[in-house]
Amino acid sequence: MAEAHSAVAFGFAIDHEGVHINYDTEILHVILHSGVRNWRRGVQRAVNTLKCGVFPASLRSLALSVGAYNGIYLARDVYDIKLGSIDPSFGLIDVLRKHIPVEEPIQTVICCTVTGFAAWFGVFIFMKYTLRTLFLYKGWMYEARGRGRSVSWTSKFWFAAVRLLTMFQKPMLYSYQNAMPKLPLPALNDTMTRYLRSVRPLVDDENYARMEKLSVEFKNGIGRKLQRYLFLKSWWSNNYVTDWWEEFVYLRGRSPIMVNSNFYGTDAILIHPTHIQAARAANVTHCAFLFRRLIDRQKLSPIMVQNTVPLCSYQYERTFNTTRTPGKTTDRLVHFDDSTHIAVYHAGRWFKVPTYYKARLLSPRELQTQFERILSSEAKPDNGEEMLGALTAGERAHWAETRNKHFTSGINRKSLEAIERAAFVLVLDQEEYRYDENDPSELDRFGRAMLHGKGYDRWFDKSFTVVVGKNARIGFNAEHGWADAPIMGHLWEWTMASDIFENGYDAEGNCTGEMTIDPPVPTKLNWDLNQDAQVAIDTSYRVAEALLNDVDLRLYMHKAYGKGFMKGCRLSPDAYIQMSLQLAYYRDAGKFNLTYEASMTRLFRDGRTETVRPCTIESSAWVLAMEDKSTDNAERIALLRKACVQHQRGYQDAMVGRGIDRHLFCLYVISKYLEVDSPFLSEVLSEPWRLSTSQTPHGQTDKMDLSKNPNCISAGGGFGPVADDGYGVSYIIAGEDTIFFHISSKKSSPVTDSPRFARQIEKSLSDVRTLFESAAQKK
Template sequence: MSEYLRVLKPIVTTQHYERTKNIVKQFSAHPGPKLHQYLVDKREAEDNWAYNYWLNDMYMDIPLPLPINSNPGMVLPPRKFTTVHDVARFAARIIDGILEHKELLDSGNLPQERAASREKNQPLCMAQYYRLLGSCRRPGIEQDSQFLPDLQNKNETQHIIVCCRNQMYCVVVKADQIGKLSEDEIFSQLLYILSDAPCLPKLPPMVGLLTAEPRRLWAKDHETLLLDAQNCRNIELIEKSLILLCLDELLPPAFNARGFHGASSSAHFTGDRDETNMAHEMIHGGGSECNTANRWFDKTMQIIICNDGTWGLCYEHSTSEGIAVVLLLEQILNKIDEIPSPEENGITPQHLPPPERLEWIIRPELEKRIQQARRDVDKRIEDLDFYVYRYQAYGKNFIKSCKVSPDVYIQLALQLAYYKLYGFLVSTYESASTRRFLLGRVDCIRSASSEALEWAKAMCQGEGANVALESDKEDEENSRKVSFSIYNKEQLRELFRTAATRQTEIMVQNILGNGIDIPLLGLREASREVEGDFHELFTDECYKIANCFLLSTSQVACTTNSFMGYGPVTPRGYGCSYNPHPNEIIFCVSAFYSADITSATRYAKSLQDSLDIMRDLLEN
């Protein structure tokens, strides 16, 4: 409870804080201890007392559509394709790599990972690696659920679903009669799909668009689909497929970055596309006129390969964290790059029957729903303000020379960038892995500390906020009049060190299992289960403010020149993932155009300014 109050202090008003302090005092006397004991008893009875609480709160109970709001998109280094054969060959090699990985999982020989820092060598839970292939999220009227693979049934026929031009095909990749398909055989099946889909006489029903709906709407449409046996079989094939492979068309230049002067986000092009355009392709597909219907957003892994060489994935987040997906795809990519491409002579194996194309039965009411879903998803995509920004003045090499953890440094830069824009800090989420615990996923590193606030204030002395809310304009005018310096460079460095020390403490607390968000969630759910309703602590205004993450962040470290991005988690907020390299940092910044107070490019510019002045403060 004392840590909870410490979290609140920099992000709420004094009046709110004092009121919550009294609620905390009362809760700590009763019923807090009783609820805590309830969780202790639960811990003894279950593998992980928090897992289902966390899963439901983070994913299964959330009614928002998956694209933009939940599913991250990852862009991997673009390829060079000159013919349709190149597309099919690369896709075949990716599938072949996934089948090899599936064999490794089935053998039980997946190497045990161990903690690399902070109580080194502790074993890490590997459960989420086994959920990547063959899993799917299911919509529910009250609550979503998960379809997870049967890890005991290792001899089951294995297949993938391939989406091309909004058509869906089932490709059997392993069966008793045929064994595991070779790379050439997979290539042949994909080549058939790439030539068949464009030649079909009529447009298919855009069933994939329904998976982009708000979850409770999709649950109702899902039930309508299941009224027909053929649709039931299709959905079962999709759910049980190892992955979804989406063979896409390129997005128009309208999705390119709207950058700020001097920004380097467009440095890496494929034809007329920049990296922001590629990220849009992975996150949502570009709308109903582009590739959004060429998806099944409930599917854990949707690998996306575009005919211009852009590729990556969109993944449903509830089964695993980004680390499992990144490691798998980068490992496969490294193997592909080590082997030479074969000479394509036009002769491909023909002994396999062609892949089955899925046919849907669409009742008239569903046709209307698909048209509505089409309009709604296009509107949401139009509202996404997304920007891929490469900061190239320095990277983690310089940060380490300052004797600071790159993650701690970048988190403080994110706080400073926000403060420079708005003149205050907000509730900030950074994911921290809790895999040292069985079924552990993440807890929340709250970077908006009092120490970070004091340092940000000092760094902005005399500036005032660059962009203010209407109610803050008078305060902003007053703050701009203050132009004298209060802190010298040495004092600013000391404030930075204090903020960095505090940020490090919060990070270590979380990864060692001593974060506050999971226990708070447990106490909240225990309050409902034991007392019959939520205690005032969990209906209090401060609790709402603390859990409305206007800045949602995560480090997604990739060994290749890749990056992952996602939308904000609240309408007036920012999403910001980052990938620090030795001499640059890639940021994926998101906001919504409909929120007039946010701007992805403005935040990226503020980040650039913040990182520049931090270098000036700390170098030498």
């Protein structure tokens, strides 16, 4: 009925009495408000861009400068005030007067305005480039903080200078972008030295000597040429890594992105604010759009380190209205300027759900009505519609071919565009997800549902898909190419905090507030999928099914202790956990292996990630000491502290642009462009990461006080295994007494077992605790 109503919204007829125009006032109002909204967004974006462009100065200071010069000189001319030998323009106004042949007082106004702008612009340029120069200093990163430790005078002066330059204007989301330095290119010799040190505990003497020889040949040979080309790229581009990383690591991959690339996040499992699916979906949707509004208006504050140093914010741009489109050899990330709807999947059917009416975002109660209509709809899925999402879960080249063949015209193209142009995708699942302290498998099932679902009930190409269980548990699945996990983590943390603490629910579990309008009816998307298209969908599903059935996922909730005890040992919690993972892996595999920990390079413009290598000479020495019964606890603790210090140093190096792997990756890309082979680079880039780890960030918003509401923290999220015979481990330090571990591996591997590895992590954490408690008792 809604489609038919729209079809006759405007028309005209001609008869012997004249021209008769028929129109629907409601439709014209909607069109008018839509245009006004777009106009306002355009103006606001232009103003915000200007504000960010002049940071750390402000438009207010510009007005003050121009006004001051006009006031001084107009007062002098009108009241004949003598300024003596003091001339704030240093003679510039008198020079301008000779070249601007207009009458007074217009001449004075023009000359003072130009002079005031020139003075302001000079100060602005000085502040901008001074700030950029200050941000090049990274010495503060390496200075220990805490009890009994002091910051150097150099860093104190540096902090004071940065705060002084930025105190005049409150920063917007992108204010610091033009002041952020470029990612520095490490010296080739430094990278070679760090690389050889990182592989020393992984190989025997013979293989280490071989790698030393290969590295020397590379460094003194083709490496110099590759380094020169890379230096040119680093000088020319904002970030010498990011574009190639996005292209070659994400977009050119032809294997399925489900499990292999996409990551997931879960609910705050210790609380359950409502059991009504439509209500939770409405609140989360409403909060997500409020977060998008903050991004669009740049009212979201940039993440600051030490409340002084900004992290690059460019990744926020593609959080919403973004999709990954398949190609034969490479995919593309497509970002749409705006979207006023979301795409919803339920019971095998796809719906287009309007979220705005007359340029106003629908309230949570109005959105709940939208989702209730979908849940009660008796519409049947079109042929092939139920499993359509499997195309995004299978091989990329197959999806590209199918898209070009069946989705470039007609209703299929229109319906596909409704999904891809949506702000995001929301799935109203028919399954319930629970947390049962006595049944760990319930949490495992929840994680699997977020990681891959059934292989066809998620749209894996979308920037993110929100999943709402039948009992109102929520989670998400996110595509990785557009941004890294901290960006999605920020959105998720902000959304959950707003959902629980601000929007809330009434006594029955429904959204609060009243309906002021009858919201537009969701539209079921129609599909014309012939037999050939359905076969293509089934082909992708078979690939996805085999992949998801091979996932061995275990969510382990460690409640014996958390951040509080680790900090009491005067160790970095992250280093503490990483060393425990090294011990657990050695016990599980009987050897050391190359370990990946994700760090970030967002202290630089357009920064994304860098690799930290936690398996070091120091960490392996500590692990062997833990397994050697003849080593006493005092020595073990000393070795652990040394290993943690080295790990922290590696993490700091990665953050300040002194990492190993992105540099070698870019050198490898250049070698392929030049069509030259490097045995050293080929071997380095083919080394498998059998233990891939990442810490889920939290505390990126001040909307949630975890000290007062410790149960509100999310259980974190995870990802699939990187190597066929390895583990993927994501963890979140959930307050003072809890740590969540998301452990993935492949069932087809005879050497891995996720529940077994979870037990090894539990034992390692227990052994380290016992180590410190025994030492304390002796004292």
